[in-house]
Amino acid sequence: VSATGRGPADVLVDGTRIAAVLAPGSTLLGHDLAGSVDRVIDASGKYVIPGGIDAHTHMQLPFGGTEASDTFETGTIAAAWGGTTSIIDFAVQRTGERVEDGLAAWHEKAAGNCAVDYGFHQIIGGVDDDALKAMERLVEEGITSYKLFMAYPGVFYSDDAQVLRAMQKAADLGLLTMMHAENGPAIDVLAAQLAESGRTDPYFHGVARAWQLEEEATHRAIMLADVTGAPLYVVHVSAKQAVAQIAGARDAGKNVFGETCPQYLYLSLEEQLGASSEQWGAFEGAKWVCSTPLRSRAEGHQESMWRALRTNDLQMVSTDHCPFCMKDQKELGLGDFRKIPNGIGSVEHRMDLMYQGVVTGEITLERWVELTSTTPARMFGLAGRKGVIAPGADADVVVYDPRGRTSIGVGKTHHMNMDHSAWEGFEVDGHVDVVLSRGEVVVADGQFHGRPGHGEYLRRGLTQYLA
Numbered sequence: 001v002s003a004t005g006r007g008p009a010d011v012l013v014d015g016t017r018i019a020a021v022l023a024p025g026s027t028l029l030g031h032d033l034a035g036s037v038d039r040v041i042d043a044s045g046k047y048v049i050p051g052g053i054d055a056h057t058h059m060q061l062p063f064g065g066t067e068a069s070d071t072f073e074t075g076t077i078a079a080a081w082g083g084t085t086s087i088i089d090f091a092v093q094r095t096g097e098r099v100e101d102g103l104a105a106w107h108e109k110a111a112g113n114c115a116v117d118y119g120f121h122q123i124i125g126g127v128d129d130d131a132l133k134a135m136e137r138l139v140e141e142g143i144t145s146y147k148l149f150m151a152y153p154g155v156f157y158s159d160d161a162q163v164l165r166a167m168q169k170a171a172d173l174g175l176l177t178m179m180h181a182e183n184g185p186a187i188d189v190l191a192a193q194l195a196e197s198g199r200t201d202p203y204f205h206g207v208a209r210a211w212q213l214e215e216e217a218t219h220r221a222i223m224l225a226d227v228t229g230a231p232l233y234v235v236h237v238s239a240k241q242a243v244a245q246i247a248g249a250r251d252a253g254k255n256v257f258g259e260t261c262p263q264y265l266y267l268s269l270e271e272q273l274g275a276s277s278e279q280w281g282a283f284e285g286a287k288w289v290c291s292t293p294l295r296s297r298a299e300g301h302q303e304s305m306w307r308a309l310r311t312n313d314l315q316m317v318s319t320d321h322c323p324f325c326m327k328d329q330k331e332l333g334l335g336d337f338r339k340i341p342n343g344i345g346s347v348e349h350r351m352d353l354m355y356q357g358v359v360t361g362e363i364t365l366e367r368w369v370e371l372t373s374t375t376p377a378r379m380f381g382l383a384g385r386k387g388v389i390a391p392g393a394d395a396d397v398v399v400y401d402p403r404g405r406t407s408i409g410v411g412k413t414h415h416m417n418m419d420h421s422a423w424e425g426f427e428v429d430g431h432v433d434v435v436l437s438r439g440e441v442v443v444a445d446g447q448f449h450g451r452p453g454h455g456e457y458l459r460r461g462l463t464q465y466l467a
């Protein structure tokens, strides 16, 4: 299955690359194919797809007074289990830090520890003359996209002047600007008012982060980008009104793109409000505290995200994998939702969760491959190597069994370093059977055969969505 079609085929892998895609029964220089190779993987009755590319992860992210619980090792092993063979993680420059130092620290965390290939985007958390100068070196480092935050004052935040200056630089360099589009200063006022009036449960995180403040920031980001001529990629879109802003910009011919995440397709604010457990009471809802927040199902946001994925108003699905345990991490926000570290862990489940959208008829099989692999490769400068099964491409291949079944949850399918799953109890009518990363079988027969250190750093080219 590719982004453009499906059909029976034999895939020949030579070393780390795809050598050929052949009609079934083809011979190799007159010899029977199966008799001429070292190993045959029988995928009859199953789908053979390019390995998933998760373009939005946060391994070991220092955040909210703690650090995301998956290391590059545990997080990429979980990714492999779930059919994701490349991640693009966010190297971080916080306000007050040098970009070069932030990036060097990220290489140190990842190098030699990843089970699948990895690249970086650069978070610029403090736009100033030094940071703008440092952006000039990113392309040669293979980092062709960077993220700004209109949210989180005091941590990563950029004001409009800083956003504009960074975008001007990005336009010059050909860098893709990724935007966390929420009005942080306004959110912080609402959050303080809620907390101070005793509304401290996790649910109020989503109340403070009103959809209007996502719509407004998305609009502002689009307009600032348009003034500078910079292309824009809006991350973790969850509000249907933000999608409308992106769709409008695209209709007007602007280079604006957007991603959503499985949590915004499947989970809702109402479910977070209803969440309760013996151990945590209403604090159970902390498992689903992420930004942008889960949105109201009654308002139709989830439905709108699926529609946008069909109509190409949104182009990709990434996880925004940012795992925190309840114990010692999420529980920092007991009594004050503002102190709950933001994030959900899903790197292991993206391919399965999106396949469930094929089963339910929300998207086609081809669109599944496009949203999870082919478009991420093109968007982030990996086309040719990743995102396709074609001669010359890396042999990142997943055999997916549509007759299999995947039960998600702790003690079931769960290799992420988390003491809970945001997806506990989810059942998917499909199963990742075999995973190859650059020609090596890393998952097969229900076992992990890979190793940390196998994953290589991906030097990415410029986005292939612009002329």
Ligand code: URP
Pocket (backbone or CB within 6 Å): 058, 180, 236, 289, 290, 291, 292, 320, 322, 342, 343, 344
């Ligand atoms: O809740 C989230 N998304 N945490 C990760 C940081 C970010 O904004 O992507």
Ligand code: ZN
Pocket (backbone or CB within 6 Å): 180, 235, 236, 291, 292
């Ligand atoms: Zn973000």
Ligand code: ZN
Pocket (backbone or CB within 6 Å): 056, 057, 058, 320, 321, 322
């Ligand atoms: Zn993120």
